[in-house]
Amino acid sequence: MNTHSMSVLGLTSAEEDVYRHFLRNPGTPEGGAPGALPEEREGGVWAVARLRELRLLHGDDAHTWAVDPVVAVPRLAGERLDSAHRTMRQLVDVRPILRSLRLERPASGDAARGEGAAALSRLEDLREVRARVGQLDFGARSEVLAADPGDASAPERAGYARHLDLGRLSTTVRVRILVRATALADAGSLDRLRHLHRGGAAVRVADGLSETVLVYDRHAALVPIDARDTGRGALYTEESGLVSSLVGLFERLWSGATDFAGLVTADTEQVARLTDTQRLVLTAMCAVSKDETGARQARMSLRTYRRHISDVMRLLGACNRAQAALLARERGWV
Structure with a gap:
């Protein structure tokens, strides 16, 4: 035998x-x-x-x-x-088992306090944040929502969505990602977005995005401890009320955002020349989210700054600033 x-x-x-x-x-x-x-x-x-x-x-x-x-x-x-x-997915995330077993215990003040303490936890080390995102990626079953206004010029303050690994997600998991328009002007960010889009993620661009949110299966979420500095770590929660509010916020932002696929496939063959002033304004527009800040950087009035932006968008054939930033990057203008 x-x-x-x-x-x-x-x-x-x-x-x-x-x-x-x-x-x-x-x-x-x-x-x-x-x-x-x-x-x-x-x-x-x-x-x-x-x-x-x-x-x-x-x-x-x-x-x-x-x-x-x-x-x-x-x-x-x-x-x-x-x-x-x-x-393995079931063993990686044993929290549903723990929740089920906790329900078997008699209700008491100590137990209630224990449940409340577990509803929100602080991850103050970015290595902890990356590890938690990796764990959640692996355990995700149906959906991932990510709003990432990450600052390309300061990687240490990048949104947690940048740690998403599509290779760890099941093919049945739907991924939606929101990014700020300025991300399209950064070569590394643009390449990453294209990679995510090719990998099956739905990506949209919001001009004034400032919220950093990461939600898994509508039952667990990560948000920054400090919205102005995501490098300080994250708050992790499974509290249903908080998670539902974050999902609602994401959906509102998503409904008003521009589809990344439409921006990427836009016609980019038109050639035009920029004046030095227009190039300065374009660079400022791609680097900052507020016109007031851009006007100060370009050393001109807000009205003049916005007029130059309109001229640049017309030269690019762009219908909004997100598309203008992408087209400018693809043509090598910034």
């Missing part, structure tokens, strides 16, 4: 022996299979039934063949991996 090596694929030694029997004896009667197990004839009958259930044998009682190993082995391996992956 051959060495048994298919147990890792979920087959018993009896099932493997019968499968190998039909590989050696293709087209033979099914009744001959128990002969592969002379000491366990009944075991052979059960093995044949199990192999048919696993779609490893085909044909009828009179003529039975084993499915080609080139087809059978990868399929069995894939099914085992899928099963293992589902189990």
Whole structure:
């Protein structure tokens, strides 16, 4: 008898022996299979039934063949991996089990205080934030919402959505990402957004986005401890009221944002020349979110600054500032 090596694929030694029997004896009667197990004839009958259930044998009682190993082995391996992956996801996030078990305890002041303390936790080290995002990525089952106004010029203050890893997410998870228009003017940010979009994420651009939010499956969320400096860490919550409010905020921002796909596929073949002043204004527009700040950087009045922005948008053929920033970047104007 051959060495048994298919147990890792979920087959018993009896099932493997019968499968190998039909590989050696293709087209033979099914009744001959128990002969592969002379000491366990009944075991052979059960093995044949199990192999048919696993779609490893085909044909009828009179003529039975084993499915080609080139087809059978990868399929069995894939099914085992899928099963293992589902189990790992359940083990990575044991919080639903803990919540269920806590409900079994008598209600008391101490228990109530313990529940409240667990509703909100501080992650003051960015390594903790990245680790939590990675854990949540792996455990996500249906949806990820991310609003990321991350400052490209200050990576340490980037939004937590930048730690998203689509490779750790199941293909059944829907990902929606909101970014600020200035992200389109940064080469690294633009490449990352294209990568996320190609990977299946829905991406939209909001001109004045300032909120940093990351929500998983509408039951867990991350927000900055300090909205002005995300490098200080994050608050993590599973409190349903807070999470619902954050989901509502995200949905409102999403409804008013511009589709990234439409910006990327816009026509960019028109060529135009910018004056030095227009180039200065364009650079300021792509770097800051407020016109007042941009006008100060360009050393001109707010009215003049906005007039130059209108001229630049017309030259670019852009319908909004997000599109203008993207087109300017693609043409090498900033």
